[in-house]
Amino acid sequence: MTGPKVIGLNGIGLEVPDARDAEKFYGAFGLQAHRRGDAVGFASPGRANDELLVLPGAASKRLHHLSFIIRPGDEDAFEQKLKGQGLRVAAAPTPRAGLWFQDPWGTWINLAPGESVYENDWPRSTRSGVDQHHWRSLDRDPRPLRLGHTLMFTPDYERAEQFFTDVLGLRTSDRAKGKVSFMAAGDGIIDHHCFGLIPSTHRGFQHASFKVTGIDDIGFGVWRMRNAGFKESFGPGRHALASNLFHYIRDPWGSWIEYYADMDRISDKWETRDWNELPYVWGPEWAPEFWGKEMNGNFEPK
Numbered sequence: 660m661t662g663p664k665v666i667g668l669n670g671i672g673l674e675v676p677d678a679r680d681a682e683k684f685y686g687a688f689g690l691q692a693h694r695r696g697d698a699v700g701f702a703s704p705g706r707a708n709d710e711l712l713v714l715p716g717a718a719s720k721r722l723h724h725l726s727f728i729i730r731p732g733d734e735d736a737f738e739q740k741l742k743g744q745g746l747r748v749a750a751a752p753t754p755r756a757g758l759w760f761q762d763p764w765g766t767w768i769n770l771a772p773g774e775s776v777y778e779n780d781w782p783r784s785t786r787s788g789v790d791q792h793h794w795r796s797l798d799r800d801p802r803p804l805r806l807g808h809t810l811m812f813t814p815d816y817e818r819a820e821q822f823f824t825d826v827l828g829l830r831t832s833d834r835a836k837g838k839v840s841f842m843a844a845g846d847g848i849i850d851h852h853c854f855g856l857i858p859s860t861h862r863g864f865q866h867a868s869f870k871v872t873g874i875d876d877i878g879f880g881v882w883r884m885r886n887a888g889f890k891e892s893f894g895p896g897r898h899a900l901a902s903n904l905f906h907y908i909r910d911p912w913g914s915w916i917e918y919y920a921d922m923d924r925i926s927d928k929w930e931t932r933d934w935n936e937l938p939y940v941w942g943p944e945w946a947p948e949f950w951g952k953e954m955n956g957n958f959e960p961k
């Protein structure tokens with residue numbers, strides 16, 4: 660691929676009927692809310708970017724946009740590249756700064772100059788010493804470290820994968836062909852994926868996933884969500900492709916949010932492969948009905 664490329668996932672935009680539902684849900688998840696006019700931004704503590712930007716007033720929940728990080732100084736090169744692809748750079752439809760355009764299926768895409776999220780990204784160790792009560796030193800109210808990835812539904816699976824490869828410079832790290840494609844961004848040692856595509860009848864948001872330190876942070880986070888009334892969840896488990904520990908919690912609109920930890924980290928030596936595996940190597944009781952119809956249900960309007 661030639662030309663500029665994105666170096667990571669910056670954020671996601673969701674249209675929802677009522678921002679108060681989002682504030683309650685994402686607050687319990689561990690994100691901090693920031694007013695952006697009529698919109699509300701949500702971020703892991705210490706993160707300046709709106710990892711989620713919620714736009715209220717819609718008839719029902721709908722994916723509005725994806726925001727990717729580009730290198731500062733690449734704006735002009737990207738603008739030229741987009742024009743060359745017949746894509747029109749447009750005025751910002753939300754308070755998020757950066758370049759805006761729409762993909763061929765109507766999803767807004769934002770390109771925001773910024774830093775890579777992958778540097779200094781090793782998880783801190785929670786276990787040290789001997790003759791210590793480890794359970795007493797655990798952080799019982801852990802918060803997400805950062806946004807990791809999002810998966811979206813697409814009605815045009817193969818063309819969409821090609822589009823995100825050619826136009827944005829994402830690269831497919833692994834594929835369960837016909838079911839999901841995982842895509843990575845950036846140089847050096849990076850997460851196995853920051854984005855993914857699932858075939859469906861129409862476009863839509865499937866889940867967003869936030870990185871936490873390890874299994875205890877996943878457990879305490881799910882406990883906090885349960886105490887806040889968000890009890891429908893799927894996990895914990897360890898995925899096959901990408902190897903990450905996971906636990907998903909159903910959001911107020913039928914889609915999901917995920918805590919993840921210990922994902923495969925890849926370099927430019929990683930080879931793309933097609934797999935035919937179950938989604939996880941251990942986890943909840945296997946139920947194809949649940950995974951197929953519920954986990955991957957696209958509840959957004961066309």
Ligand SMILES: [Fe+2]
Pocket residue numbers: 808866867868917919
């Ligand atoms: Fe995920």
